[in-house]
Amino acid sequence: MNKNYIILMGILILLAAGLLVLPLKNNSKQLDPEVLMWDIVQPTRYVSTDEVAKMIIEHDPLLVMVDVRSAEDFQLFSLTNAINFPLDSLALDDAKSALTFNKRNMVFYSNDDLKSDQAWVIAKRLGLKNIYVLKGGLNRWIQTIIQPEAPAETASEAEFNLYAFRQGASQYFTGGSISIDQSPQAEIVVSRKKKAKAAEGGC
Amino acid sequence: MNQEIDIQDRPKYINPYFGGVLLGLVLLITFYITGRGLGASGAVKSAVVTTVDKVAPDHAEQNTYMKAFITDDHSPMFNWLVFESFGIFIGGLLSGALFGRIKKLRIEKSPSITNKTRLFAAGIGGILFGIGSQFGRGCSSGAALSGTASSSFGGLLVMLLMFGTGYLVAYFFRKLWI
Amino acid sequence: MGPLIPQGIIPMGWDFVIALLIGIAFGFVLEASGFSSSRNITGVFYGYNFVVLRVFFTAVVVAMIGLQYFDYFGWIDLNQIYVLPTFLSPMIVGAIIMGVGFVLGGFCPGTSYTAIAIGKIDAMVFTGGLFLGIFLFSEFFPFFEQFYYSGNMGSITIGEFFGISNNLVTLIFVVIAVIAFYVTWRIELRVRKNMTQYKF
Numbered sequence: 001m002n003k004n005y006i007i008l009m010g011i012l013i014l015l016a017a018g019l020l021v022l023p024l025k026n027n028s029k030q031l032d033p034e035v036l037m038w039d040i041v042q043p044t045r046y047v048s049t050d051e052v053a054k055m056i057i058e059h060d061p062l063l064v065m066v067d068v069r070s071a072e073d074f075q076l077f078s079l080t081n082a083i084n085f086p087l088d089s090l091a092l093d094d095a096k097s098a099l100t101f102n103k104r105n106m107v108f109y110s111n112d113d114l115k116s117d118q119a120w121v122i123a124k125r126l127g128l129k130n131i132y133v134l135k136g137g138l139n140r141w142i143q144t145i146i147q148p149e150a151p152a153e154t155a156s157e158a159e160f161n162l163y164a165f166r167q168g169a170s171q172y173f174t175g176g177s178i179s180i181d182q183s184p185q186a187e188i189v190v191s192r193k194k195k196a197k198a199a200e201g202g203c
Numbered sequence: 204m205n206q207e208i209d210i211q212d213r214p215k216y217i218n219p220y221f222g223g224v225l226l227g228l229v230l231l232i233t234f235y236i237t238g239r240g241l242g243a244s245g246a247v248k249s250a251v252v253t254t255v256d257k258v259a260p261d262h263a264e265q266n267t268y269m270k271a272f273i274t275d276d277h278s279p280m281f282n283w284l285v286f287e288s289f290g291i292f293i294g295g296l297l298s299g300a301l302f303g304r305i306k307k308l309r310i311e312k313s314p315s316i317t318n319k320t321r322l323f324a325a326g327i328g329g330i331l332f333g334i335g336s337q338f339g340r341g342c343s344s345g346a347a348l349s350g351t352a353s354s355s356f357g358g359l360l361v362m363l364l365m366f367g368t369g370y371l372v373a374y375f376f377r378k379l380w381i
Numbered sequence: 382m383g384p385l386i387p388q389g390i391i392p393m394g395w396d397f398v399i400a401l402l403i404g405i406a407f408g409f410v411l412e413a414s415g416f417s418s419s420r421n422i423t424g425v426f427y428g429y430n431f432v433v434l435r436v437f438f439t440a441v442v443v444a445m446i447g448l449q450y451f452d453y454f455g456w457i458d459l460n461q462i463y464v465l466p467t468f469l470s471p472m473i474v475g476a477i478i479m480g481v482g483f484v485l486g487g488f489c490p491g492t493s494y495t496a497i498a499i500g501k502i503d504a505m506v507f508t509g510g511l512f513l514g515i516f517l518f519s520e521f522f523p524f525f526e527q528f529y530y531s532g533n534m535g536s537i538t539i540g541e542f543f544g545i546s547n548n549l550v551t552l553i554f555v556v557i558a559v560i561a562f563y564v565t566w567r568i569e570l571r572v573r574k575n576m577t578q579y580k581f
Contacts, residue, residue: 008220009559012442016555019449019548216421219432220562222414223439229406230440231447235456236391236399238384239463241407243491244511251515268522286397288494290404295495297405298412304499311419311501325419325503328486329493329510330517331478336490337518338529339475340465343489344407346472348437350465352444354538354547357467361476366425368480373426376484380423381576 036124045120046135047107049144050162053169056080064106065134066099068119077138079109080173087115090122099128109134109141145169215302230352237283240349244342246288247333248272252279313380324379339365383457412495419487419496419503426484428572431565438558445551469532486510 039045055063056079065082067074074084087110089095099106108116108123108131116133123131134141143149148166151159216222233241252272256263256279263269272279299305312321336342339361341350347365350358385391391399414436415421424430451457483489486507488496493511496504522529540547 005220005562009562012446012555013552013559015446015450016442016548016552019446019453019551020546022453216415216432217413219414219435220439222410223436224443226407226410226414226436226440227443227447229403229410230444231451232406233403234444234448234462235383235451236385236403237396238387238461240465241403241491243489243494244515247490247508247511248515251512251519255516255519266519266522267526268519281397283396283400286400287404287407288491290401290406291408291411291491291494292404292498293401294405294408294410295412295417295498296408298409298495299417299499302413304412304417306500308500308502310503312503313420321503322506324485325487325507326510326513328482328484328488329507329512330514331482331510332486332488332490332507333482333511333514333516334518335475335478335480335482335514336511337475337515338471339479340468340472342479342491343483344491346465346476348441351441351539353448353462353464354445354540354550355465355467356534356537356539356542357465357472359539360467360469360472361479364473364476365480365483368477369426369483372481373423373484377427379485380420380487381427381429 036121039124040121045131045133046113047132048135049141050165050169052079052107052134052141053145053173054165057169057172062104064104066106066108066119068108068110068115073111079138079141082109085119087119087122090119090126095122095126099123099126105130105132107132107134110137112137112139146174227352230349233349234353240345240353241287242284242341242345242349243288243291244333244336244345245282245284248337249279249282249285313378315378321379324376383451384461387461388458407491408495408498411492412499416492417496417499417501417504419501422489422492423484423487428565428568429576431569434561434565438561442551442555442558445554449548449551464536464538466536467532467534468530469534471529471531474528 052063052065056065065079067078067082067084068087068090069084070086071084074082078084085095085099090099106123106128108119110116110119113133113136116137120131120133136143145166148163148170151163217225230241233239249272252263252269255266255269256273263273296305310318310321312318332342336345339346340357341347341361343362343365346358347362348358351362352358383390386393386396386399411417415432416436421430422433425433448457448459448462452459479489486493488504488507490508490511493504493507497508538547539550543550
């Protein structure tokens, strides 16, 4: 027998055996911790209640509001067209595919911004993009949008403008004196995107 | 027959292990690019469906098996496997030309049988392969080769049983080959 | 990363160009290895030429190892690879029918295309038979439709079936292949000694 063949076969066996001794690989592609740390300290992930209110009123097609509170809380009160995705379900395997909205901006919110911040970190580690957190959560939402406080007499014009906007928004969301026809909250059904379909084969 | 002449006439094939590595790499690249393996009999299936669809469209439409492959927007020939199989043919031409194996039309057979017998056996073999590849979800390249390479249990099953059956029945057809 | 086309990295429009190129490479290797000759191929059943076993096993093993490493390095997502689904009973029947057809015809579909390219009439008849066989199958499909879909086990892998990892399956496969290479080499030497009228 040719010696070269013995060497070649040896290489083949070594390669195959190498597969067994390779350390278990980390299957889920998660974000590098350093990159994550950098992103966490950036304040850019926060969006203010005013910005969100504006986007909702303008029916921004790219906006997806994600309520990370429990389903019961979601039933009681939620923002227009928000979808419910409780924090614990983010740990599930299909969370990533369920939350992958093509190039849409996802804004997490909870009562304050603690839970939504956690959700943001998890989502970030899952590799999701275009995700944000509603600064101050629903509490701030109520304070600023639903029951806006009138600025002091001495306040700047910008503040008055903001107040005017908030009053309008308040009326929009609470259905106050300016009656805007608001159909019962339309629900976005969380369409769980199927895993990218494996290519068809055939002979 | 003279041994010396035989050795000189021996067609120059590449080393089978080298060929195997090349074929393995082609298969690997195919998986990498398209996410599926190679195939061959699928092209004939497309040809069958196209022919029946041309000759008797209603009949093809009624057939539960063929119906699935007929769409309004394009012909069943507009199919990945058809293009790939056409490539196989061209590849065979290239290699045949390179190694000087393209010659006039001929029949290859054992000296102990007639041309008629060889062609008859080839035809029957083709029919059986055609039927078997439909049940087996692929032929030797689609099911056995690509299936096994992608660790499919069905692929392994088809490969083992196909060659196993071959060995079992080989004795009865030995006249065809030796 | 990969597979490129299902991931949308290469647009679908290139699909057919790539199909043609891959086919050319496939056909070239088949012909160059000697698969355009039916007597070469069937030698595997009579012990005088094991080229089929060598090429086939080497290719499977190389592709298997390659896929596992590609997956390990994250170059390919094995979940998106098409794993041939297993339909137990129809596959057993199909494989047996193909086995008989293999010995009778001396080709399999892919190799017959390359044999046509170099001018083998028997390969043309074989491909004609293939056409007829698939036509017959489609015509009589309603009679065995139920059987055709029976025994569906889904896209089960060898490792899943035996309850071991697919990496181990690969290693076992390589060891079996190497043993087979050695044994068939010995057999071939002995059989060829007694054969004088066959040109390899």
